[in-house]
Amino acid sequence: MTEKRPMNDAAQPILIVGSVAFDSIETPNGRADMALGGSASYAGIAASYFAKPRVVGIVGDDFEDHHMRKLSDHGIDVRGIERAKGKTFHWKGRYHENFKDRDTLETSLNVFQHFDPTIPEEYRRTPYVLLGNIDPKLQLSVLDQTQGTRFVAMDTMNFWINTARDALLDVLKRIDLLFINDEEAMQLADEWSVAAAAEKLLRMGPKFVVVKRGEYGAVLFGPRVTLFVPALLLSNVVDPTGAGDTFAGGFMGELSRSGDLDRAGLASALTWGTVLASFTVEAFSVDGIVDLTPEAIADRRKALVEMVRY
Amino acid sequence: MTEKRPMNDAAQPILIVGSVAFDSIETPNGRADMALGGSASYAGIAASYFAKPRVVGIVGDDFEDHHMRKLSDHGIDVRGIERAKGKTFHWKGRYHENFKDRDTLETSLNVFQHFDPTIPEEYRRTPYVLLGNIDPKLQLSVLDQTQGTRFVAMDTMNFWINTARDALLDVLKRIDLLFINDEEAMQLADEWSVAAAAEKLLRMGPKFVVVKRGEYGAVLFGPRVTLFVPALLLSNVVDPTGAGDTFAGGFMGELSRSGDLDRAGLASALTWGTVLASFTVEAFSVDGIVDLTPEAIADRRKALVEMVRY
Numbered sequence: 024m025t026e027k028r029p030m031n032d033a034a035q036p037i038l039i040v041g042s043v044a045f046d047s048i049e050t051p052n053g054r055a056d057m058a059l060g061g062s063a064s065y066a067g068i069a070a071s072y073f074a075k076p077r078v079v080g081i082v083g084d085d086f087e088d089h090h091m092r093k094l095s096d097h098g099i100d101v102r103g104i105e106r107a108k109g110k111t112f113h114w115k116g117r118y119h120e121n122f123k124d125r126d127t128l129e130t131s132l133n134v135f136q137h138f139d140p141t142i143p144e145e146y147r148r149t150p151y152v153l154l155g156n157i158d159p160k161l162q163l164s165v166l167d168q169t170q171g172t173r174f175v176a177m178d179t180m181n182f183w184i185n186t187a188r189d190a191l192l193d194v195l196k197r198i199d200l201l202f203i204n205d206e207e208a209m210q211l212a213d214e215w216s217v218a219a220a221a222e223k224l225l226r227m228g229p230k231f232v233v234v235k236r237g238e239y240g241a242v243l244f245g246p247r248v249t250l251f252v253p254a255l256l257l258s259n260v261v262d263p264t265g266a267g268d269t270f271a272g273g274f275m276g277e278l279s280r281s282g283d284l285d286r287a288g289l290a291s292a293l294t295w296g297t298v299l300a301s302f303t304v305e306a307f308s309v310d311g312i313v314d315l316t317p318e319a320i321a322d323r324r325k326a327l328v329e330m331v332r333y
Numbered sequence: 334m335t336e337k338r339p340m341n342d343a344a345q346p347i348l349i350v351g352s353v354a355f356d357s358i359e360t361p362n363g364r365a366d367m368a369l370g371g372s373a374s375y376a377g378i379a380a381s382y383f384a385k386p387r388v389v390g391i392v393g394d395d396f397e398d399h400h401m402r403k404l405s406d407h408g409i410d411v412r413g414i415e416r417a418k419g420k421t422f423h424w425k426g427r428y429h430e431n432f433k434d435r436d437t438l439e440t441s442l443n444v445f446q447h448f449d450p451t452i453p454e455e456y457r458r459t460p461y462v463l464l465g466n467i468d469p470k471l472q473l474s475v476l477d478q479t480q481g482t483r484f485v486a487m488d489t490m491n492f493w494i495n496t497a498r499d500a501l502l503d504v505l506k507r508i509d510l511l512f513i514n515d516e517e518a519m520q521l522a523d524e525w526s527v528a529a530a531a532e533k534l535l536r537m538g539p540k541f542v543v544v545k546r547g548e549y550g551a552v553l554f555g556p557r558v559t560l561f562v563p564a565l566l567l568s569n570v571v572d573p574t575g576a577g578d579t580f581a582g583g584f585m586g587e588l589s590r591s592g593d594l595d596r597a598g599l600a601s602a603l604t605w606g607t608v609l610a611s612f613t614v615e616a617f618s619v620d621g622i623v624d625l626t627p628e629a630i631a632d633r634r635k636a637l638v639e640m641v642r643y
Binding site for chain 1: 361430431432525526527528529531532546548549550552559560561562563566567568570597600601603604636638639640641642643
């Protein structure tokens with residue numbers, strides 16, 4: 024499967040904990056039913072282009088072999104995906120015509136409701152860790168089970184800011200990088216500008232904050248570094264679901280590949296994450312990122328970098 | 334006044350037609366009453382850092398000498414500003430806490446209602462022209478009065494898209510560059526993505542379209558060129574009024590200074606326009622851009638470019 028992980032020779036391992044789900048989605052450009060989704064699926068596949076993802080999640084007995092193969096065929100180590108009695112997490116939603124607003128029609132947590140991530144013994148010393156957007160208490164549990172990590176990133180969302188703020192603040196103290204979207208950054212920091220919010224979030228623990236701004240790109244804030252990456256301008260948006268997870272997975276995959284935590288490494292991670300995310304939104308489910316060639320990815324990154332060459 | 338036009342030695346002339354107004358504004362960070370505003374004021378002062386603006390507009394007899402001096406002290410040729418009997422255009426508005434949404438509390442067109450721009454004989458061969466956001470019929474009239482222009486840009490807004498679409502489409506056929514914000518671009522093109530909208534707008538006449546995205550920056554689309562510039566990330570936003578006009582004025586000022594209509598010249602214009610606009614939002618009225626030093630402007634451009642150096 025080397026052709027599916029074009030950037031990756033050394034195959035540095037990266038631990039990714041999150042949801043593996045079925046999504047049923049309607050957008051102005053079509054629909055998908057019970058298609059593979061979840062933060063760990065998107066992040067895992069994106070990271071697999073750069074590194075060797077070890078995914079920890081939970082699925083039900085309706086999660087068939089061909090679903091699992093979509094992940095394992097991509098070089099993802101799926102031994103950490105628990106198979107439980109019951110149904111797989113299912114989310115059903117409908118996007119508005121602007122592709123931004125969406126209505127959740129159904130959220131069936133199913134087996135995910137009892138998810139209590141157990142990190143396999145052989146995963147516990149993985150140097151790079153991505154804590155997907157799950158209950159901060161579970162993120163803390165993962166941190167308690169890992170040792171000697173080099174760089175830990177987390178993703179979160181408004182639901183946890185509203186319902187589990189204290190645990191979330193505890194996680195923030197123990198991680199290196201926070202992925203968060205702009206509205207949520209301002210909500211969590213109680214500030215009205217992204218810059219002021221990021222400054223405040225940095226004082227809460229993480230060394231870096233990456234503010235995701237959807238179709239506008241992303242900004243990384245850190246000590247003596249502010250980096251901006253625009254999103255690719257796509258005229259063929261099909262389904263934005265998973266773009267943020269893909270971005271985080273691509274970012275962390277590239278970071279673990281290069282091992283460079285300085286400005287250049289972070290900038291590189293930002294751009295590759297953005298490129299991967301641009302493919303995700305062009306198709307339903309993970310279809311946009313399962314069959315990418317090294318050339319397709321490199322071409323798009325070239326276009327991205329060219330846009331900001333002054 | 335050379336210290337107020339730091340980049341400018343040759344002082345290439347640029348013709349700017351638009352509103353000169355008084356604004357009364359409330360934002361979460363304060364208020365200003367009857368302060369100098371209007372698209373031509375912002376654009377003129379911004380352009381004056383790079384070129385010699387010739388402003389055409391109209392004011393009432395309440396427009397005092399000290400107001401006019403704010404413009405003329407900046408090297409702006411104000412002979413084209415007509416003084417009419419009556420009051421100056423007055424806009425009163427209040428911004429919401431997010432600094433994006435705003436309510437118009439009062440719009441008194443006053444003398445602006447009868448504005449029929451007469452381009453002074455000595456302005457008619459100005460090579461660079463910026464048609465501010467006014468009635469497209471007046472923009473056409475300006476075009477009819479000019480000769481041998483090298484590069485004409487226009488700004489517009491939803492009001493004209495809704496009420497004067499045909500005239501607006503006529504202007505589009507006769508200009509080189511359209512400034513428009515993202516929502517209005519999608520509205521005018523009847524498309525749901527910025528990329529698709531820009532593609533369609535380019536087929537309507539202009540060689541270039543610059544989509545303004547507020548705090549997210551701007552994108553220039555043209556033949557074989559797509560350029561992206563992020564906005565500066567400011568934690569001290571006071572009043573966003575005039576940011577778009579400042580951006581357009583800075584852009585066109587720098588373009589007329591360099592005379593370079595290729596990729597490098599356009600990129601340079603984008604960045605300087607963005608830098609000037611960032612100063613505008615840090616104060617009420619034109620206060621943020623009247624006293625800039627070359628060093629302050631250059632420092633901020635350096636920070637801007639550094640954000641996208643990968």
